[in-house]
Amino acid sequence: MNSLRPVLVVGASGFVGSRVARGLAAGGRLVLASTRHELPDRVTVQAGVVPVHSPETAALPDAVRAACAHAGVPLPGAVVASIGGWDKGAPLLESDPDRWSATLASHLTAHLDAARALAPLLGPGDPYVVLNGAASREAMAGSGAISVTGAGLAMLVQVLRLESGQDRPPGSGPAVRFHELVVDHAVSGDGRNEDPAQVRTPAQVVNALCELLDDPAAPAVRHV
Numbered sequence: 048m049n050s051l052r053p054v055l056v057v058g059a060s061g062f063v064g065s066r067v068a069r070g071l072a073a074g075g076r077l078v079l080a081s082t083r084h085e086l087p088d089r090v091t092v093q094a095g096v097v098p099v100h101s102p103e104t105a106a107l108p109d110a111v112r113a114a115c116a117h118a119g120v121p122l123p124g125a126v127v128a129s130i131g132g133w134d135k136g137a138p139l140l141e142s143d144p145d146r147w148s149a150t151l152a153s154h155l156t157a158h159l160d161a162a163r164a165l166a167p168l169l170g171p172g173d174p175y176v177v178l179n180g181a182a183s184r185e186a187m188a189g190s191g192a193i194s195v196t197g198a199g200l201a202m203l204v205q206v207l208r209l210e211s212g213q214d215r216p217p218g219s220g221p222a223v224r225f226h227e228l229v230v231d232h233a234v235s236g237d238g239r240n241e242d243p244a245q246v247r248t249p250a251q252v253v254n255a256l257c258e259l260l261d262d263p264a265a266p267a268v269r270h271v
């Protein structure tokens with residue numbers, strides 16, 4: 048990836064997204080930190096971080112273009128989607144149906160909406176990385192909706208990757224490359240994880256992410 052083009056981090060207000068945005072910037076990358084709400088200073092007051100604020104995903108491409116023009120930087124050369132998060136509550140059969148619908152919207156549909164809006168900003172061969180968690184691979188009691196949306200998200204990335212490579216004119220180069228980065232353990236410092244058996248540091252997540260961003264031949268799925 049051309050490091051002069053920024054990395055757009057979607058979900059930069061979140062626990063992982065904020066640390067990813069800071070970590071990428073600390074490593075010398077230019078970061079567009081995108082949120083639905085105004086970002087806290089701990090994310091934005093840092094060299095190399097350009098805030099992008101858009102309450103609606105559909106309006107995000109225009110907000111990205113405006114932020115890039117205002118900051119005098121190129122359009123993004125990569126997207127990192129850190130949308131969703133953790134949830135623990137009642138067993139699925141006893142859980143509130145509205146909560147199920149809300150989790151589908153925030154943990155799965157939001158990713159499709161983001162990819163629809165943002166993949167067209169990228170060029171051939173540019174990476175689009177979706178973060179996912181352990182519940183996508185392991186059924187977790189009390190976090191059923193997260194397990195189901197996480198598993199669906201893994202398949203969503205596969206389908207996007209497959210479809211992005213189809214119908215490309217001969218000689219037009221590689222398509223946008225979709226990847227899934229599965230963080231198999233709690234990220235250290237997140238108090239929502241009760242007594243985790245193992246943790247991954249934000250630096251480990253950022254390092255794994257950078258491998259995906261920088262290697263055009265990186266695998267579709269990487270675990271950290």
Ligand SMILES: NC(=O)c1ccc[n+]([C@@H]2O[C@H](COP(=O)([O-])OP(=O)(O)OC[C@H]3O[C@@H](n4cnc5c(N)ncnc54)[C@H](OP(=O)(O)O)[C@@H]3O)[C@@H](O)[C@H]2O)c1
Nearest residue numbers: 058060061062063083130131132153157178179180230234
């Ligand atoms: N935290 C961990 O220990 C951990 C461990 C392993 C994997 N992960 C993975 O990391 C990713 C992010 O998790 P997290 O813990 O950082 O979650 P989080 O702290 O709850 O943050 C979630 C982010 O998603 C955004 N978001 C939610 N619904 C959205 C929507 N409909 N449209 C756009 N943005 C939306 C939120 O924005 P608002 O602030 O506007 O609501 C927020 O920025 C997930 O894939 C998760 O599985 C996390």
